[in-house]
Amino acid sequence: MPNMLQLPTPNETQNRPSETPLSELDRITELAGDLAGQFELVPLLERVLGHAVALLDCESGSISIVHEAEGYYRKEVDQGVGCHQGQTFPLTEGLTGQIVSTRGTVILDRYASVAVGHIDPIDPRWGSAVIGVPIAWDGAIIGTFAIFSDGPGRVFSAADASLVELFANHAAIAIMNSRLHHAAAAKEREAAIAGERERAVQDVHEAIGRSLGSLLLHLDRADKATQGGSPSIQHIDSARVLAHEALFETRRTVLGLAPSSLAGSTLEEAVRRELDRVGSSYPIDLTLLVTGQPHELAPVVAHQLFMVIQEAVANVVAHARATSCRVGIFYDTTGMTVVVEDNGRGFERPEIESAIGSMQGSRLGLHGMAARAHYLRGELHVDSTPGWGTSIRAQVPYSSNGDASRDRWKVVVACAQPLIRAGLVRLLETSEPSVQVLGELATVEDLIEAVSLLQPDMIVLDEHLLGQYAEARSASGDTVERPVVAVVDRPTDQQLATAAASGVRGFLSLSSTPGEVARVVVAAARGDALLDGAMFTRLAETRQTAEPASTVAHLTVRELEVRDLLAEGLADKQIATRLGISVKTVEKHVGAMLRKTGTRNRTMLVGLRHQRQATASPI
Numbered sequence: 001m002p003n004m005l006q007l008p009t010p011n012e013t014q015n016r017p018s019e020t021p022l023s024e025l026d027r028i029t030e031l032a033g034d035l036a037g038q039f040e041l042v043p044l045l046e047r048v049l050g051h052a053v054a055l056l057d058c059e060s061g062s063i064s065i066v067h068e069a070e071g072y073y074r075k076e077v078d079q080g081v082g083c084h085q086g087q088t089f090p091l092t093e094g095l096t097g098q099i100v101s102t103r104g105t106v107i108l109d110r111y112a113s114v115a116v117g118h119i120d121p122i123d124p125r126w127g128s129a130v131i132g133v134p135i136a137w138d139g140a141i142i143g144t145f146a147i148f149s150d151g152p153g154r155v156f157s158a159a160d161a162s163l164v165e166l167f168a169n170h171a172a173i174a175i176m177n178s179r180l181h182h183a184a185a186a187k188e189r190e191a192a193i194a195g196e197r198e199r200a201v202q203d204v205h206e207a208i209g210r211s212l213g214s215l216l217l218h219l220d221r222a223d224k225a226t227q228g229g230s231p232s233i234q235h236i237d238s239a240r241v242l243a244h245e246a247l248f249e250t251r252r253t254v255l256g257l258a259p260s261s262l263a264g265s266t267l268e269e270a271v272r273r274e275l276d277r278v279g280s281s282y283p284i285d286l287t288l289l290v291t292g293q294p295h296e297l298a299p300v301v302a303h304q305l306f307m308v309i310q311e312a313v314a315n316v317v318a319h320a321r322a323t324s325c326r327v328g329i330f331y332d333t334t335g336m337t338v339v340v341e342d343n344g345r346g347f348e349r350p351e352i353e354s355a356i357g358s359m360q361g362s363r364l365g366l367h368g369m370a371a372r373a374h375y376l377r378g379e380l381h382v383d384s385t386p387g388w389g390t391s392i393r394a395q396v397p398y399s400s401n402g403d404a405s406r407d408r409w410k411v412v413v414a415c416a417q418p419l420i421r422a423g424l425v426r427l428l429e430t431s432e433p434s435v436q437v438l439g440e441l442a443t444v445e446d447l448i449e450a451v452s453l454l455q456p457d458m459i460v461l462d463e464h465l466l467g468q469y470a471e472a473r474s475a476s477g478d479t480v481e482r483p484v485v486a487v488v489d490r491p492t493d494q495q496l497a498t499a500a501a502s503g504v505r506g507f508l509s510l511s512s513t514p515g516e517v518a519r520v521v522v523a524a525a526r527g528d529a530l531l532d533g534a535m536f537t538r539l540a541e542t543r544q545t546a547e548p549a550s551t552v553a554h555l556t557v558r559e560l561e562v563r564d565l566l567a568e569g570l571a572d573k574q575i576a577t578r579l580g581i582s583v584k585t586v587e588k589h590v591g592a593m594l595r596k597t598g599t600r601n602r603t604m605l606v607g608l609r610h611q612r613q614a615t616a617s618p619i
Contacts, residue, residue, distance in 0.1 A: 041178040045077045045171060052147060052167040053079060056160055060125060060148035063171055064096045066141050073100075073144070081125060081148060084118060094118050096144040099132045103141065105161050106132040111148065127152045131161055133168040137176055145171055193430065215243050266294070267302045268329060271309055275327065282317050285324040292331030295398060300434065304372045305338055305396065308380075311369050312340035312392045320344025320390060335378070335397035346384040347601075369394065371522040375434045409434060409525040410456045414441040416464040420487065420510075424460060424517065432518040435525070444468040448476050458483040458505075458525050466504075483524040555593060562589045567606045 045063050053061045060080040066073045073096045078085035091097045093116040099106050111119060111130045119126050128149045135143035145168040149156065219240045226232050265273075268290050275286040297305075309327060316325045322344030330337045366382060369392065373380040378396035411428065415421035421440050428435050438454045441447045444465050451459065459482055461469060466486050483505040490509075505524035508517060555563070558579075565575045572586045579586075590602065599605045 041175065042077060044174045044178070046079075048167055048171050048174060049077050049079055049145075052145070052164060055163060056147055058147055059150055062146045063135070064144045064146075065175070066091070066096065066100060066135075066143050068100065068141055073097075076143070081119065081146075089118065092116065095130060095132045095146055099134050099144045100141055103134065105134070105165060106130075107156050107161055108132075109155060110152070124151065129154055129156050131156050131164050133161065133164045135168045135172045135175065137172045142175055143168075143171060212243055212246055216240065219243065267297060267306055268294070270302075270306050271327060271329065274306075274310055274313065278313055278317060284317065284322060286313075287324075287326050289326065289328045290330075291328070292336075295331050295336060301376060301396070304376055304434065305336075305394070308369045308372050308392075308394045309338055309340060315366070316340065316342045316344060316390075320346075322389065335395060337393060337395045339391065339393045341389065341391045343389040346386045346388055346390050366392075371519060372434075375522065409458060409522070410436050410438050410454070411458055411460060411521065411525075412439045412441060412447065412450050412454060412456045413437060414444070414447040414450075414459065414461040414465050414469075415487065416442060416462060418442070420462060424487070427514050427517045428460075428521065430514075432522060435518070435521060444472045448472050448478070451478065451482070452476075456482065458485065458521070460485045460508075460521060461487070463488040485521055485524045555596060559589050559593050559596075562586060563593060563605060566590070566602055 049061050049063050053059060062075060062079065062081050062084075063077040064073045065076045068091065071091050072088050073091060073094075074088045075084045075086065089096070091100055095106065095108075095111070095114050095117070097116070098114060108114070108130050110127050111117060112121070112126050117126075125148045128151060130149070131147045133145045134141045135145055145164055147156075147160075147164055219236055223233065223236050223240075226236065268288070272288055275288055278284070279286045313325060313327065316322050320342045322342035325340065325342045328337075328339040328341075330339070366380075370380040373394045373396065376396045378394060381393045381395070382390065383393075384390040413421055413424050413428070415424065421442065425437050425440050428437050438456050439450050441450055447459070447461070447465065447469060450456075459469075461484065463486065466488070469484075485506040485508060486504045487508045487510070489511075506520040508520055512520070561579060562575060565578060570578070572583050572590075575586050576583045590605075593599075593605055594601070597605060
């Protein structure tokens with residue numbers, strides 16, 4: 001594109017009663033001042049367009065923003081051309097589509113020659129001449145600039161096109177200035193949030209960490225003061241394990257609240273720090289292997305992968321009883337893979353399937369890892385063998401710019417209690433970069449209006465608004481199915497029925513941790529159903545208490561035989577020998593019983609049998 005204004009020759013100005021060169025210079029000088037001092041895009045583009053239209057002695061024109069990779073453009077500014085401002089169109093249509101296709105200036109004697117136009121044939125501009133110029137930056141087309149003549153008698157010249165190209169350069173500067181300004185403002189906000197978060201981390205670490213440390217000290221003293229063989233020793237040991245896990249989870253949660261875990265460092269460096277921290281607190285051998293050519297990752301991608309590794313290592317420490325754990329980060333030509341392997345006790349395949357694909361909270365960490373891999377358009381694979389350990393592998397493809405291959409999930413939060421509402425918004429904003437909170441609302445009327453206006457991907461609401469939302473949604477005629485996450489501390493049967501009618505895909509309780517809030521919301525956004533740990537435990541206990549007989553009625557004779565032998569403490573191979581069947585058939589029966597009874601593992605399944613026997617026994 002020309003970088004300097006080319007003044008027309010006398011022959012080129014016969015069809016254009018132009019302003020004087022001084023007037024043109026005044027307009028360009030004024031526009032340069034605008035570019036230096038304004039960053040609001042639409043008003044600035046309106047001034048650029050207005051100057052160009054006036055200098056060409058026309059009245060109509062438009063500026064569009066092009067999203068070439070996504071295949072569409074948006075009419076950002078429209079002066080007297082069909083009133084399409086704010087609308088989007090595919091790049092296969094309109095004058096903009098023709099400009100992008102030719103990747104250069106387009107001069108047409110009649111707009112009617114555009115293959116798929118957006119101007120009504122009865123509009124005078126249908127038969128008017130038009131100039132279309134690409135707005136380019138760094139070799140890419142980021143927009144288009146169009147000027148219409150006022151009637152069929154006007155013919156645009158090459159000099160007219162050069163003038164429009166000059167203003168297209170001004171428009172490009174305006175667009176990029178606006179983007180840089182908004183990016184700088186966003187980084188400033190992120191820095192302020194990071195500072196506040198670090199202060200909160202310090203407070204949490206000092207208060208809760210000090211209390212848990214004192215608790216462990218008292219437990220050690222109680223252990224030493226208790227005589228050997230006392231039944232209390234078992235309870236003290238259990239309390240000590242729980243306190244250690246709570247201390248670990250507290251440190252892990254506050255360190256993983258937001259992408260600041262990786263601030264100023266690479267993914268590999270952040271993982272090394274995490275492994276050093278875990279290794280200094282727990283007797284486990286941790287190693288890290290990095291292979292391939294490191295790929296530059298966007299912050300949100302690095303954060304999601306870091307959280308997958310952090311969740312997996314936390315599961316190893318808390319549940320696996322492993323002596324060693326290996327973490328691998330592998331860069332390939334098309335994507336990358338992170339792997340966490342341990343030599344711990346492992347777990348059953350039905351537990352893997354239920355953790356990743358069903359509404360259970362016993363393996364909430366696995367479900368959260370699957371949701372994070374899915375967000376990055378990747379996959380999570382879990383391989384585990386009882387007694388041989390577990391391997392977790394997340395495979396994620398690269399995108400063209402190193403960023404996540406989709407926009408953030410847009411969420412509105414609606415809660416009647418201001419404290420809960422503010423807390424949910426704060427947790428989502430700081431703990432999950434894949435979620436964008438569009439608004440926080442206090443009434444169902446505001447919620448219905450916000451859903452219609454903002455078109456969120458999902459909704460988080462409390463139990464006070466749950467029933468009202470179902471009724472108001474039905475009355476408004478809203479037929480769009482959006483996932484809903486409900487904050488219900490102790491759900492009743494009626495609330496569960498209402499939740500099902502309202503599209504609820506996840507439940508939170510007042511005791512949900514920041515990590516659980518993020519996981520449940522992310523899982524719901526991807527279309528899965530998930531409960532936090534406390535909620536699932538309460539529902540499972542209620543189900544066991546209320547339906548001990550009905551669940552047994554659905555078990556086959558062979559399944560009951562397998563369950564009774566499990567209760568005797570027999571292993572799968574021993575059960576197979578006793579019943580004359582294969583080990584694989586035993587595993588199949590166990591998996592079927594877990595699904596039918598809603599229990600999470602073999603221990604709970606056997607406990608259900610003991611509970612039924614206790615209920616049936618005379619007092």
